[in-house]
Amino acid sequence: MEFPLLLVVTPAVILWLLYSNHQAARAALAAPETAAPDQSWKGVLTRLRPTPFWPVWILSLVGVVGLAGYLAKGEWTDLSEARLLSRNFYGALRVADDQESGVRELAHGTISHGEQYLDPAQRRRPLTYYAADTGIGLLMTELEKNKGAIWLGVIGLGTGSMAAWGRAGDMIRFYEINERVLDIARTQFTFLADCASHTEVVLGDARLSLEREPAQQFDVLVVDAFSGDSIPIHLLTREAFEVYFRHLKPDGILAVHVSNSYLDLAPPVAALARQMGREAHLVQNEEDDRTRTFPADWVLVGDHESERFPWIKDKESTITLKSGLRIWTDDFSNLWQILNL
Secondary structure (H helix, E strand, O other): OHHHHHHHHHHHHHHHHHHHHHHHHHHHHHOOOOOOOOOOHHHHHHHOOOOOOHHHHHHHHHHHHHHHHHHHHHHHHHHHHEEEEEEEOOEEEEEEEEOOOOEEEEEEOOEEEEEEEOOOOOOOOOOEOOOOOOHHHHHHHHHHHHOOOOEEEEEOOOOOHHHHHOOOOOEEEEEEOOHHHHHHHHHOOOHHHHOOOEEEEEEOOHHHHHHHOOOOOEEEEEEOOOOOOOOOHHHOOHHHHHHHHHHEEEEEEEEEEOOOOOEOOHHHHHHHHHHOOOEEEEEEEOOEHHHOEOOEEEEEEEOOHHHHOOHHHHHEEOOOOOOOOOOOEOOEOOOHHHEOO
């Protein structure tokens, strides 16, 4: 709400200041400094008479009013269609149903944090960034075919979409910093309630929680805690990766969701993997409206993954490590080097 308001107020204030300064300059040039302005109605009309700048003022005013109307319409649409609106220290959350697509969506600001089908017969299907054709979807499908019970850790809860991959006998442990997200996942979505696995949620900063816990021995640890396009750097440093691999089994896999409109996060992850003696594979997928699959970038990090999962060779994309790219640590990171220019 504040951003659209700022877009309207800022040009309005600038326009008023320019107009006021213009009027003051006219008055200063038209009369001696000691002369008091004529406050009669004739004097006011004289000061308001048209000048060569009037078309500019009028067009600018029309533009500001038009922008205000356009933004107000969009805000009203969002507010009227929302099932739930919530806001706290971590940002604004919105839950809305799209009857045309038949899904319910959780959005953090303008970024989708998961969807679920409204149809009870389909609501257990993982969608968006977690669908079957995404990197994490392909990995989970392969593990479920060739492995027994899976112990899964997930940093970032969202709607609880990753719970859709849980089977009877599996265990899933979520780490979520925003208690309001947990409330929404439990009351507005059913991924957690429908999950056949044992699930648990740890509230608090994921890295701090993992640092305090004994080694969990996860088969897969998913890092998907980025709010929109903001990056919690402390989750992508060497020290953080050391914590992650302490909690993974020797053959465990770290799956990092790096989809981002402005930053290429794959190279820092790949550089960390290389330094730690592990492989990093970027798996990308195309959008598919039929299955509600979003385009997603996942980096899968582990030991000899290409040998264990032959499909990776067909699915992976090249990760380009720019010269001079330093390893990110708790004391150093450089977003400028990974800008998508």
